Amino acid sequence: MKHHYNPSTYLSILPFLFPLTMAHPQQPLPQNLLTTTTSSVTKAGNPVFPGWYADPEARLFNAQYWIYPTYSADYSEQTFFDAFSSPDLLTWTKHPTILNITNIPWSTNRAAWAPSVGRKLRSSASAAAAEDEEYDYFMYFSVGDGTGVGVAKSTTGKPEGPYEDVLGEPLVNGTVYGAEAIDAQIFQDDDGRNWLYFGGWSHAVVVELGEDMVSLKGEYLEITPEGYVEGPWMLKRNGVYYYMFSVGG
Numbered sequence: 001m002k003h004h005y006n007p008s009t010y011l012s013i014l015p016f017l018f019p020l021t022m023a024h025p026q027q028p029l030p031q032n033l034l035t036t037t038t039s040s041v042t043k044a045g046n047p048v049f050p051g052w053y054a055d056p057e058a059r060l061f062n063a064q065y066w067i068y069p070t071y072s073a074d075y076s077e078q079t080f081f082d083a084f085s086s087p088d089l090l091t092w093t094k095h096p097t098i099l100n101i102t103n104i105p106w107s108t109n110r111a112a113w114a115p116s117v118g119r120k121l122r123s124s125a126s127a128a129a130a131e132d133e134e135y136d137y138f139m140y141f142s143v144g145d146g147t148g149v150g151v152a153k154s155t156t157g158k159p160e161g162p163y164e165d166v167l168g169e170p171l172v173n174g175t176v177y178g179a180e181a182i183d184a185q186i187f188q189d190d191d192g193r194n195w196l197y198f199g200g201w202s203h204a205v206v207v208e209l210g211e212d213m214v215s216l217k218g219e220y221l222e223i224t225p226e227g228y229v230e231g232p233w234m235l236k237r238n239g240v241y242y243y244m245f246s247v248g249g
Contacts, residue, residue: 040091049084049092055114055231057185061135061159065089068115068139075111081141083160098161099152101143106169108144114231115141117159118186118194120213138186138213139163140171140196146180148173149198151214166214172198172207177222179203180230187234197232199224204232204245 039049053069060066067084079102083095099115101107119135137154139161148170152163172181179199186209187195194209196216204224208217223232223243231246 036093036095038091038093042090044089048086048089049094051082053082055183057114057116059117059159061119063087064159066117066159068117070113070115076109078111078113079109081112081115081139085160095160099139099141099163101141104143104150104165106143106148106165107150108147111144113142114183114185115139116185118188118213119159136213137161137163138166140184140186142182142184142198143170146175146182146200149181149184149196153214171214171216172196175201176205176220177203177224179205179222179224183231185233187236189236195234197223197234199228199232200230202229204228206232206234 041048048067051069052072054072055070057068058065059068065086068081069084071078071080071082080097080100083098084092085095086092099112101112102109117137117139119137122134122136136157137159139152139154141150141152142148143150149172151166151171152161153166154161154163156162170181172184174181176199178201180201180203181198182200184196184198187197189195194213195206196209197204197206199205202224203222205220206223207220209215210217225243225245227247229246229248231244233244235242235244
């Protein structure tokens with residue numbers, strides 16, 4: 001989602017964390033941006049933590065809540081992602097710079113957008129008794145102004161990464177059916193299939209991911225509803241699919 005926000009803006013959560021959906025190449029990150037920090041409040045409410053962020057994605061991994069947002073800044077400084085975790089929605093820990101796109105050769109070194117994280121059970125693990133360390137975590141992210149959607153993998157096998165680019169090239173490149181390759185979301189259905197939703201420029205597209213989570217399977221499908229602008233998001237509750245997206249300007 002390509003918007004700038006006032007620096008005093010704080011990240012807020014919609015009811016029960018339903019998703020709304022910097023390092024400069026020549027300058028080291030300030031030390032305060034590299035340090036894991038924890039903040040807490042006595043009751044739930046907004047904002048949950050301070051910062052200049054957009055596009056928050058909420059996930060629940062093994063009884064731990066996670067928020068993966070865009071760091072919103074000048075495009076030349078918007079080159080990394082932070083993550084935030086909480087056991088109770090009150091105490092939040094910041095995990096800084098879990099992916100830095102200046103380390104990715106195919107990236108534009110500017111404007112990293114809308115991260116989305118999913119996970120895959122390792123083949124040697126049992127789904128019934130799986131722990132966090134028995135999963136591989138994958139981040140899908142957008143770079144530049146339609147340059148492409150990339151995929152990175154956690155090097156530690158943990159939700160906080162750090163993450164490294166997997167393919168050495170975009171997973172989705174350029175535009176597809178008029179959809180700019182931004183605002184990617186991984187939707188993991190309960191039948192075991194994984195889907196990638198994405199699209200700007202008033203067009204939305206979905207494609208199935210391969211079993212390895214880093215390849216595409218099948219054909220692209222355009223799924224643009226009336227009024228759509230960007231930021232597609234699919235969720236499923238009690239067997240019903242809900243498709244959300246941004247409208248307006």
